[in-house]
Amino acid sequence: MKYPFLDLAKVNAPYIDEIRQAVVDVIDSGRYIGGPAVDAFEEALAKVTHTSHAVGVSNGLDALRLIFRAYIEMGRMAPGDEVIVPANTYIASILALTDNGLTPVLVDADPSTLNIDTALIEQAVTERTRAILTVHLYGRAAFDHRLLDVARRHHLLIVEDNAQAIGAQAHIAGVNGHRATGSLGHAAAISFYPTKNIGAMGDAGAVTTCDSDLAATVRALANYGCDRRYHNLYAGLNCRLDPMQAALLTVKLRHLEAENGARFARAVCYGNVIDHPLVTKPLMTPHVSDCVWHQYVVQLPPEHRDRFIAYLADNSVGTDIHYPTPPHRQPCYSGTGRLIHGPLPVTERLAASMVSLPISPATTVREASEIARIINRFA
Ligand SMILES: *Cc1c(COP(=O)(O)O)cnc(C)c1O
Numbered sequence: 001m002k003y004p005f006l007d008l009a010k011v012n013a014p015y016i017d018e019i020r021q022a023v024v025d026v027i028d029s030g031r032y033i034g035g036p037a038v039d040a041f042e043e044a045l046a047k048v049t050h051t052s053h054a055v056g057v058s059n060g061l062d063a064l065r066l067i068f069r070a071y072i073e074m075g076r077m078a079p080g081d082e083v084i085v086p087a088n089t090y091i092a093s094i095l096a097l098t099d100n101g102l103t104p105v106l107v108d109a110d111p112s113t114l115n116i117d118t119a120l121i122e123q124a125v126t127e128r129t130r131a132i133l134t135v136h137l138y139g140r141a142a143f144d145h146r147l148l149d150v151a152r153r154h155h156l157l158i159v160e161d162n163a164q165a166i167g168a169q170a171h172i173a174g175v176n177g178h179r180a181t182g183s184l185g186h187a188a189a190i191s192f193y194p195t196k197n198i199g200a201m202g203d204a205g206a207v208t209t210c211d212s213d214l215a216a217t218v219r220a221l222a223n224y225g226c227d228r229r230y231h232n233l234y235a236g237l238n239c240r241l242d243p244m245q246a247a248l249l250t251v252k253l254r255h256l257e258a259e260n261g262a263r264f265a266r267a268v269c270y271g272n273v274i275d276h277p278l279v280t281k282p283l284m285t286p287h288v289s290d291c292v293w294h295q296y297v298v299q300l301p302p303e304h305r306d307r308f309i310a311y312l313a314d315n316s317v318g319t320d321i322h323y324p325t326p327p328h329r330q331p332c333y334s335g336t337g338r339l340i341h342g343p344l345p346v347t348e349r350l351a352a353s354m355v356s357l358p359i360s361p362a363t364t365v366r367e368a369s370e371i372a373r374i375i376n377r378f379a
Contacts (some may be wrong), residue, residue, distance in 0.1 A: 003191065003358055003371055005344045010362035012201070015251055019201075024249035031243060041246035042206070044253050045190075046290050048167070049182030051208040053215035056241030057222050060191025061165045063205040064096030064133075066239060067187045070217035071131070072100060073234055076157065081130040084156075086116035086142070087326055087347040089135045094327040096189075098338055105129070106328055106341035109350060112283050112375065114297065115142035117346070121150045122296075131157035136165030136181050138282070139197065139263070139294035139320070142172040143184045158185030162208070164294035166197055167260045171287050178289060182208040192245070197259060197294055198252050204245040246301055262361035263293035265366055266368045270296055270357065273372035278304055280353075295322050296359040302352035307351030308378060309355060315374045320356045 012019060024038050038056050045054035057063050071077040079101030087095055087106035097104045105124050110117040115137055132151055134142045143160075151158050162182045169178040182188040192204035207218045217234075220227045225236025252259075271284050280299040285291065299310050307320050326347050333339050357371060 001318050002316035003318060003363065003367055005356070005358050006195060006360050007319050007362045008199065011199070011360050015255060017250045018251045022251050023244050026244050026247045033240060033243065034334075037243040037247040037250070038241055040249045041241070041253070044250055045206055046208065048180070048253060048256060049162075049188070049190075049208040050180040051183045051188075052210045053208065053212060054096055055206045055207045055215055055219050056246055057207060057218070058239040058241065059203040060161075060189055060193060060196075060205040061092040061096060061313070062222070062237075062239040063189035063191070063207045064092065064161060064223050065099050065161075066218045066237075067189055067207055067214070068096060068100040068102060068131075069221055070214055071157065073217055073221065074213065074226040077102065077130045080128070082126060082128040083131045083133050083159075084121055084124050084129060086135050086137070087341060087344045088114060088116075088350055089137060089161070089327065090163070090323060090325045091330060092163070092191075093133060093135050094333070096339050098333075103128070104339050105346060106339055106347075108344045109346045111140070111346050111350075113140055114138060114282070114350060115140055116147075118144050118146040118150075119144075121147060125150065125154050125156075129154060131159055132185075133161060134185065135157045135161040135163075136168060138297055139165045139168055139292040140283075141165060141168045141170040141181050141184070141290055143172070143181075144150060145173045148172065157187075160185045160188035162188040163191035163193070163196060163205075165292055167256050167289075168267065168292045169287070171290065172286075178287065179298040183210065186211060187214055187256060192249055197292055198249065198256055199264070200245040200249055202242065202245055204241055204249060206241070259361055260292040263359055264288060264291075265365050266359050266363060267291075267293045267296055269365050269368040270359075270372050273369050274298070274375050276376050276378060278378070279375060280307065293359055295356045297322065297354050297356050299350070299353040300355060302349075305353060305355060311378055312371075317371050317374060318358060321354055324351060326351050
């Protein structure tokens with residue numbers, strides 16, 4: 001492939017000497033669980049997300065699971081409670097809820113942002129609703145005054161699935177300025193899965209929050225439930241962050257702004273050059289920081305999608321679909337009654353029409369414009 005969808009070695013190449021050194025330093029230190037590499041990363045991550053606590057954990061799904069488990073241990077939620085969540089999301093958002101015995105209540109997507117339609121949240125609230133899990137999908141902050149207003153009036157916790165949007169900001173009507181994803185709600189989960197905007201070389205994740213009780217509970221739960229050594233307050237898990245991953249993530253975090261800026265430049269290029277009657281481009285908003293372009297998702301009429309993907313492959317352009325089957329259609333949930341939802345026409349249509357184009361910094365702007373021209377010649 002001349003234009004691969006994502007070349008991770010190339011993404012890491014500009015920083016590879018720094019990364020190697022950071023990993024060697026951990027090897028030489030003799031500290032292979034926790035220690036200064038993890039502490040330094042957590043401190044840097046809290047700064048980037050404008051929070052007071054970052055707790056490094058094993059991966060993004062565990063970060064989400066631990067947040068809800070912690071709220072249950074803290075008596076803020078109980079199994080059987082309902083959590084409002086977008087239908088158009090990666091399945092991990094939903095798995096984290098059902099793993100804790102919580103009931104996901106799916107809300108359809110907004111056709112312009114592809115995120116949760118915040119106008120539909122209120123009607124999904126019942127007396128069992130305890131939280132909204134908002135997902136900043138494809139890098140776009142999913143947070144506005146309507147979501148905030150429903151949460152406040154119904155005393156709901158707001159949890160962010162920030163796996164795809166580290167570095168993005170939400171601009172909230174009536175609130176001055178902008179706030180970083182990861183600090184918008186009561187707690188947030190981040191993933192450092194290798195393909196994410198800041199990717200580890202293996203699995204890694206984190207919880208960010210300004211709630212010190214929640215941070216302490218998550219930290220204990222992720223370490224066998226120990227609040228101090230050999231004292232198990234909770235029947236916990238082992239979901240700790242690997243210090244080698246922490247060390248290399250600290251290096252990569254220093255380049256977050258540059259990486260997200262590069263993604264934005266590629267999105268602008270696609271936005272300017274792609275001009276095809278069958279191809280719907282993603283929303284460009286007035287605030288640059290609204291979206292950190294984890295994915296650049298175009299839409300095709302469903303009957304043309306397969307042909308479009310095959311045409312791009314023939315022209316050496318790699319693509320992907322995020323995601324071809326929404327969670328409520330997956331065999332583990334479909335027909336089980338474990339998810340509450342009505343008709344989800346937007347989510348269903350998106351699943352049949354979306355195509356993700358190469359957007360990582362490893363695809364140059366020049367290559368993005370060549371890809372755009374190839375798209376414009378699609379017959
Ligand atoms: C990647 C991802 C996760 C899960 O993260 P892992 O680190 O792979 O466990 C959760 N939610 C969303 C939206 C994701 O994209």
